[in-house]
Amino acid sequence: MELSQELRRQLGILINRQGSVAYVIVGDEKGLLIPELKDYPLGRKRLRGLRLIHTHLKNEPLSEDDLTDLKLLRLDLIAALTAPAGSQRVSVQLAHLSSAPSGITQLAPQPFDRLVGYGSDEIASLEKELERAVKLQTQAKEGQEQAILISVRAAGERREVEDSLAELQELARTAGVMVLDSFIQLPRKLNPRTLMGEGKLQEVVIRALQRGAxxxxxxxxxxxxxxxxxxxxxxxxxxxxxxxxxxxFARRATSLDGKVQVELAQLKYLLPRLTGRGTQMSRLMGGIGGRGPGETKLETDRRRIRDRITALERELEELSRGREQRRSRRVKAGVPIISIVGYTNAGKSTLLNALTKSEVFTENLLFATLDTSSRRLRLPRDREVIITDTVGFIRSLPKSLMGAFKATLEELRDADLLLHLVDASNPRFEDQIRQVRAILEELELDTIPELVVFNKTDQLEPLKKKDTVAYLRVKQAQMRYKAISISAVQRPTLQPLLEELKRRFWPEAD
Ligand SMILES: Nc1nc2c(ncn2[C@@H]2O[C@H](COP(=O)(O)OP(=O)(O)OP(=O)(O)O)[C@@H](O)[C@H]2O)c(=O)[nH]1
Ligand SMILES: [Mg+2]
Structure with a gap:
């Protein structure tokens, strides 16, 4: 304390759990800057294992900056020592993280000697308490990743943001991630560095700590x-x-085609990111032992990835040649082709199965289907059509995936009719219709005739009781889109659809 007052600078020490000093920090009059705590990585621990004890020169209480350090660095404890000018009586203020709503517990200033008593036992029990609070709240399976979802958008309606977030939650569920919480921030201006404002980000960190994300x-x-x-x-x-x-997509890909396309998409996504990290790392982490992957290693990595991309692209071409042959045979046969398109989880594969009594994999998770399958559908009087089912759409489909799945989506070009299947039981169905149409437009498929079909109508009766307004909205939309209603899980409901197909392709008949 004396030394600090003499220097007119804050002094701080970081003490580890063994009680030895890990870092000594010399600050200025108002604050100090904590270095990167490389030797004390957080890993899976809740708390850092370091206590910061530092001096305050003007009797001021723990500052915002102090509390920010406590939160972001997840220190075990932060203590500020103060002494009235010329006095030997040093008093101490303590704060530590806790399961309190604010995330922090602050103790009233007390004489310095008390600090000595506030030792490892308290911290150990504090960490246990945090651990316990986390355990009580979650039922995650062993090894399951636990996440907090975040949406930050400068412009846009709250509802739209919430919808997109609800879908992100579904995506997380599909990926086997457990979602603990979500945050929405709608700032007037985005923070270019961290997207989310830094204050809000601190809140997120505290929540992650409290809930174990x-x-x-x-x-x-x-x-x-x-x-x-x-x-x-x-x-x-x-x-x-x-x-x-x-x-x-990577977990889902089972066919060779799918695997090649997904790997290609991943590498294309990775490549620019790898470059960025390389140059940054080597600049930031210079010095002994702190070198990132060296420039040479990165250059070889990049080259290897580019080579792999070229090889995969060649393989895809090869694969699509086989597909091309199958296609041209189909087109030549003159049998009408109907492609089922729609948002992921709309029930496309279920419909294909119901129509053609086949067994394409279906599941109540997103992106059950990655590969295109085609089946013949026999209609009365020896008429037949080919029905194809393909990968589902979703909003903001990553560009690299669009590119990689071009070959799969190419097949849609041969369709004589796009059967646009809609999950009418999904509260976001209208937005999903818009998204699907936007993607079709981007693929230049919007010139092919489209038939809108509302699926899962078996779910509408319960909806009518629960939420009449929502039910009426579906009914209205159905008229607006001139949609046929079906339930792919109830075969008799498919009759009107079959009639419509017959009418479209053989209008003169009967
Ligand atoms: N209640 C009800 N559920 C349905 C209906 N049609 C499909 N489902 C269910 O909806 C879920 C998704 O069906 P899929 O056929 O896999 O959907 P998809 O459009 O092929 O989805 P992706 O391949 O993931 O894009 C499954 O759990 C189906 O059982 C329906 O008419 N009523
Ligand atoms: Mg499917």
Whole structure:
């Protein structure tokens, strides 16, 4: 304290759990800057294992900056020592993280000697308490990743943001991630470095600590620099929507075609990010032992990835040649082709199965289907059509995936009719229709005739009782889109659809 007053600078020490001094920090009159705590990584621990004890020169209480350090660095404890000018009586103020709503517990100033008593036992029990609070709240399976969802958008309606976030939650569920909480921020201006404002980000970190999350998933696409900045600041894993979708596709891909396309998409997503990290790391982490992957290693990595991309593209071409042959045979046969398109989970595969009595895999998770399958559907009087089912759409489909799945989506070009299947039981169905149409337009498929079909109408009766307004909205939309209603799980309801197909392709008959 004396030394600090003499120097007119704050002094601080970081003490580890063994009681030895890990860092000594010399600040200025108003504050001090904590270095990167490389030797004390957080890993899966709740708390850092370091206590910061530092001096305040003007008798001031723990500052905002102090509390921010406590939160972001997840220190075990922060203590500020003060002494009235010329006095030997040093008093101490303590704060530590806790399961209180604010995330922090502050103790009233007390004489310095008390600090000595506030030792490892308290901290150990504090960490246990945090651990216990987390355990009580979650039922995550062993090894299941636990996440907090975040959406930050400068412009846009709250409802739209919430819808998109609800979908992100579904995506997380599909990826096997447990969602603990979500945050929405609608700032007037985005923070270019971390997207989310830093104050809000602190709140997120505290929540992650209290609830035991290890992962942040953003609904918006993050730049490589933003991912780095946010994960450096929070020491949590950071993903965005695109990465989550890519991850789901990667788990789902079973056919050779699917695997090649997904790997291609992943590499194309990775390549620019790898470049960014390389140059940044080597600049930031210079010095002995702190070198990132060296430039040479990165250059080889990049080259290897580019080579792999070329090889995969060639393989895809090869694969699509086989597909081409099958296609041209089909087209030549002159049999009408109907392609079922629609938002993921609309029931496309279920409908294909119901119509053609086949067994394409279906599941109540997103992106059950990645590969296109075609089946013949026999109609009365020896007429037949080919029905194809393909990968589902979703809003903000990552560009790299669109590119990689071009070949799969190419097949839609041969369709004589796009059967646009809509999950009418989904509260967001109208938005989903818009999204599907936007993607069709982007693929230049909007010139093919479209037939809108509302599926899952078996769910509408319960809806009518529960939420009449929503029910009426579906009914109105159905008229507006001139949609046929079916329930793919109840075969008799498909009759009107079959009639309509007959009318479209053989109008003169009967
Ligand atoms: N209640 C009800 N559920 C349905 C109906 N049609 C499909 N489902 C269910 O909806 C879920 C999704 O069906 P899928 O056929 O896999 O959907 P999809 O459009 O092929 O989805 P992706 O391949 O993931 O894009 C499954 O759990 C189906 O059982 C329906 O008419 N009524
Ligand atoms: Mg499917």
């Amino acid at each position: 290890s992962l942040l998933i953003f609904d918006q696409e993050l730049t490589p620099a933003q991912v780095r900045a946010i994960s450096a600041m929070t020491e949590l894993k950071v993903l965005d929507r695109s990465q989550l979708i890519l991850d789901i």
